[in-house]
Amino acid sequence: MGTIHQPVLLDEVLAWLAPREGSILVDGTVGGGGHAAAIADRVGETGRVIGLDRDPSMLELARAAVAGRPVTLVHAPYAEMGRVLEELGIDRVQGVLLDLGLSSDQLAWRERGFSFAADGPLDMRFDSGSGDPDAADLVNRLPAEELADLFYKYGEERYSRRIARRIVEERRIEPIRTTARLAEVVRRSLPPPARRGPIDPSTRVFQALRIAVNDELGQVDEVLQIIPDVLAPGGRAAIISFHSLEDRRVKWAFRSDPRLNVLTRKPVTATAAEVAANPRARSAKLRVAERCPN
């Protein structure tokens, strides 16, 4: 089966990256390959797209989506983009795209544990074969204060302490191993008015755990350092973020690096028509910077 993910801000990404025939670009979060396929069509047979992903299952979907196009897929985190390009014998590239976060496919695979809406094991690793600690490890092992800090820092969860205390009480009775049980513990730890409302009460806790499990902000910080080195003069970096913790980092890194010119004074957001067709686009923010001449 193919991908169910709809690439966000696709027209805007193509307009800002302006991929030219014969150029080489990196898609650091290739996912289901939606952006990569469209970019590959622009660069043509003489160009190339290098598509990275940390999740081997996403690379399988990408493989089908980009079949017959000049795309090289590599299983690697985007923070290792420099090493990957070196190994491929590529010195500099004309563009870098990052579409952060997770894809609709990953959210839909209940066995990956990303969603509170479907019961599954509390995993949340992008690379579940990595042997790294998963979300269940953090939830059952971290002291209450560390869990609370994590929910507050990465989820901006105002009830972080109550939730962490409740988790510690519940895991003493029985370890928390599934998404449904965690969602239920979170819900019961909140005062009744906070259990209602437009967004599910578990949203922020799940986001925080996913960020921590995958060291997502560490990955963003690392790649932001590397991007000016891998871009050829005049090359562009386009980064789509879905929450303020990422967007702030991108904004600051683009502004403070003397090798980059910021092209988007304000982040580019989705049109009303795109949000209506794809609600996931609602919180997307695209920032673009260009590598200055040497």
Ligand SMILES: C[S@@+](CC[C@H](N)C(=O)[O-])C[C@H]1O[C@@H](n2cnc3c(N)ncnc32)[C@H](O)[C@@H]1O
């Ligand atoms: C929003 S999806 C990308 C969707 C893609 N642009 C498309 O059009 O289908 C984000 C992807 O980034 C991957 N990812 C997350 N963190 C990563 C990292 N540090 N390095 C490489 N890939 C990562 C996820 O596995 C996921 O497939």
